[in-house]
Amino acid sequence: QVQLVESGGGLVQAGGSLRLSCSASEAPFTDYAIGWFRQAPGREREFVARISKVGTTTLYAGSVKGRFTISRDNAKNTAYLQMNGLNSEDTAVYYCAADSGIPKPQTIRSQNAYGYWGQGTQVTVSS
DSSP, rough: OOEEEEOOOOEEEEEEEEEEEEESSOGGGGEEEEEEEOOOSSSSOOOEEEOTTSSSSSSETTTTTTTTEEEEGGGEEEEEEEEOOOGGGGGGEEEEEEEEEEEOOTTTSGGOOOOOEEEEEEEEEEE
């Protein structure tokens, strides 16, 4: 069972950047597609981005497309979320999640597709 640990969160001014990391405890890391989700206070957890098992396919929520970039380094068992142009709407706890199944277009944005989750890292954007 893979364990995921996020890091890289913090406080940043609007317009700034952060890079989140998601480190996995077990290999082969390529058994898992990785997703990033976020949850703001009083709101439901929402999909942010996903990267396929070998990193050839990425998917983004409309609200972050063009500002965020998901990537992975399978040799380091780590996935990343580069966040640029941050604004107050991006303030949330960010979670990475792993999906070992066969991707289905109708479910890959859903939390239910991911069987393993990290503990989350707080991102706060000040205006």
